[in-house]
Amino acid sequence: MIAGLRAVGSNPTAQIESRKREPAGFARVRSPCRRHLRLLRDSRGGAMAGASPSARAEVVVPPEWAAATATVSSGDAPPVVVVCGPKNAGKSTFSRLLLNSLLPRYGRVGYLDTDVGQPEFSPPGCLSFHVVDDALTDLLNPTPRECERCCFFGDISSKRDPETYLNCLFHLYDYFVEKYRSCASEPLPLIVNTPGWVKGAGFDMLVEMLRYICPTIVVQIRISAQSKNLPDGMFWLDCGQTGPNMININAPFHDALNRSLLIQKDSYGMRERRLIEYFKQCFPSDIALTTNKELAYALTSLPPYEVSISDVMVIHLHCQVPPSEVWHSLNATIVGLAISCGTTEAGIIRGIDVQRGILYVLTPVPLEHLQRVDLLLQGLIEIPKSLLQVRGCVSPYMPTNVLHRISERDTNT
Numbered sequence: 580m581i582a583g584l585r586a587v588g589s590n591p592t593a594q595i596e597s598r599k600r601e602p603a604g605f606a607r608v609r610s611p612c613r614r615h616l617r618l619l620r621d622s623r624g625g626a627m628a629g630a631s632p633s634a635r636a637e638v639v640v641p642p643e644w645a646a647a648t649a650t651v652s653s654g655d656a657p658p659v660v661v662v663c664g665p666k667n668a669g670k671s672t673f674s675r676l677l678l679n680s681l682l683p684r685y686g687r688v689g690y691l692d693t694d695v696g697q698p699e700f701s702p703p704g705c706l707s708f709h710v711v712d713d714a715l716t717d718l719l720n721p722t723p724r725e726c727e728r729c730c731f732f733g734d735i736s737s738k739r740d741p742e743t744y745l746n747c748l749f750h751l752y753d754y755f756v757e758k759y760r761s762c763a764s765e766p767l768p769l770i771v772n773t774p775g776w777v778k779g780a781g782f783d784m785l786v787e788m789l790r791y792i793c794p795t796i797v798v799q800i801r802i803s804a805q806s807k808n809l810p811d812g813m814f815w816l817d818c819g820q821t822g823p824n825m826i827n828i829n830a831p832f833h834d835a836l837n838r839s840l841l842i843q844k845d846s847y848g849m850r851e852r853r854l855i856e857y858f859k860q861c862f863p864s865d866i867a868l869t870t871n872k873e874l875a876y877a878l879t880s881l882p883p884y885e886v887s888i889s890d891v892m893v894i895h896l897h898c899q900v901p902p903s904e905v906w907h908s909l910n911a912t913i914v915g916l917a918i919s920c921g922t923t924e925a926g927i928i929r930g931i932d933v934q935r936g937i938l939y940v941l942t943p944v945p946l947e948h949l950q951r952v953d954l955l956l957q958g959l960i961e962i963p964k965s966l967l968q969v970r971g972c973v974s975p976y977m978p979t980n981v982l983h984r985i986s987e988r989d990t991n992t
Contacts (some may be wrong), residue, residue: 602968623678643675648680650826651796657768659954661789664800665807666775668830671699672718673800676770681768687712689755689769693748693788696735698726699772700915702857702925703850704960705732705745707991710759710767719837723856725785727967728754731915731923733896733958735850739772741784749791761850777809789815793818798826800889807853857925858966871965878966881931884949891955900957908957909938911967915956916944924948927962 651658652865662670671694681688690709692699700723702709707726715721730747737744752771759767771784771792780924789797801808813822859868861881868874893905901906917923926942942949 581988626789634936639831640676643653643828644676644831647673647798647826648677651677651798652680652684654796654846657766658796659769659794660796660798661771661772661773661792661794662776662798662800663773663785663809664779664830665777665802665809668775668800668802670775671697671772672831673798673828674699674714674722674770675718677798678768679718681770682711682714684932686936687767689759689767691751691755691769691771694772694774695737695744698853701726701729702854702960703735704731704913704958705915705923705925706730706732706747706751706818708755723860724852726922729922729924730960731896731917731925731956732783733915733956733960735960737776737784738780739959741780743896745784745787748788752792768825777807782809785809786815794823796824797822798828798955800828800830802830804939820824835844851965854960854963858927858941858943859882859953868905871963875966878927878929878941879940884946886938886940886952886955888936891953893955893957896956896958898959906933909914909955911962912942913960914940915954915958916942916949916952917954917956918948918951919953921951923956924958935949940960 594817600907651660662674662677664670674690675770678688678690688711690711691706692709693700695704695706697703698705698707698771699721700709702723705726707729709724709726711724728751732740732744732747734740756769756770759769771788771794773788774781777781777785799809813820813825816822855871855874858878861873862868864878868877890960893909895908910931912928913972914924914926914928916926924942924944926940926944928938930939931937932939938955
């Protein structure tokens with residue numbers, strides 16, 4: 580537990596309140612800084628990464644998809660639906676449509692996001708469970724939502740550690756069952772969106788997932804390239820076992836030869852947008868940060884939280900770090916801020932004071948949650964390049980004086 584956690588340069592309670600209102604601590608962001616940043620815009624790089632040109636494009640729903648969502652939402656009991664299929668086939672879009680279709684009947688819908696590379700509502704590298712009670716107005720680019728439970732996996736692919744990945748997934752599903760299915764007077768429906776890795780180890784993990792969850796409905800999206808599809812039928816069950824209802828639908832777009840046109844994604848750009856949207860939540864909603872430059876400048880001006888490294892256990896998720904390199908490895912990284920018996924959020928290690936043993940952390944997480952954090956999880960999720968180096972702004976993540984002090988500490992040890 581971080582007993583001595585505080586926001587640098589202000590009272591902790593006031594700092595949290597400042598993120599809800601317009602405190603003086605943000606004056607530097609709202610006045611001269613923002614005007615200065617507007618002058619720095621050029622013809623090539625002024626747009627916020629989160630502002631995709633396709634964000635307002637109309638979503639055309641194929642009749643087959645509309646029929647599938649109607650079938651699922653009209654069942655007798657709240658369904659547990661797993662949506663699966665190859666990458667870029669439209670699983671996320673269908674899951675969003677299905678969520679909107681279930682909401683009018685049930686009022687709330689559980690959403691278990693298992694795609695650590697392209698998550699729906701949380702930062703990359705996370706598996707998360709959400710309870711959604713309002714319709715998604717943008718089906719192409721959903722905005723971040725507060726999660727009810729989250730596991731920081733720390734990588735954009737499950738292939739590095741399949742066992743830990745599955746343990747995170749099972750933990751989130753168990754939480755859903757315990758709170759919203761077993762004891763609830765009105766059980767919630769659940770949508771499980773899966774990654775598009777359906778061959779080799781990815782297929783094996785999907786089989787384990789389906790066997791553990793035991794869904795009532797499985798929606799499989801298929802494409803014209805049969806070799807890339809999942810097997811027909813209930814491929815995860817042994818012969819003779821009864822299983823859920825199966826709904827097979829096709830990818831939405833085809834060419835003149837009826838070949839599937841897969842949805843092409845800029846995976847790196849989408850992950851960067853998710854991170855940028857997440858850390859924009861560090862600021863009150865009425866502070867308009869319209870470019871990446873403004874957000875980068877605002878983050879440098881934001882008073883960070885002080886975390887004593889003696890109050891947390893640092894866990895390196897996917898690599899071993901020599902003791903002499905711990906300070907180097909943590910500086911300028913995105914980490915998971917975890918409670919050993921609960922959920923996880925994300926933060927940026929903005930800097931390190933080696934002499935005092937202090938980490939400086941930027942995060943949108945409320946103070947009351949941070950005060951219970953006892954684990955710091957270091958993975959392989961990188962800070963977006965657009966936030967690291969901005970013309971006209973000195974990056975706080977790689978200052979030479981901090982690195983010099985770290986080097987002195989390493990030399991002395």
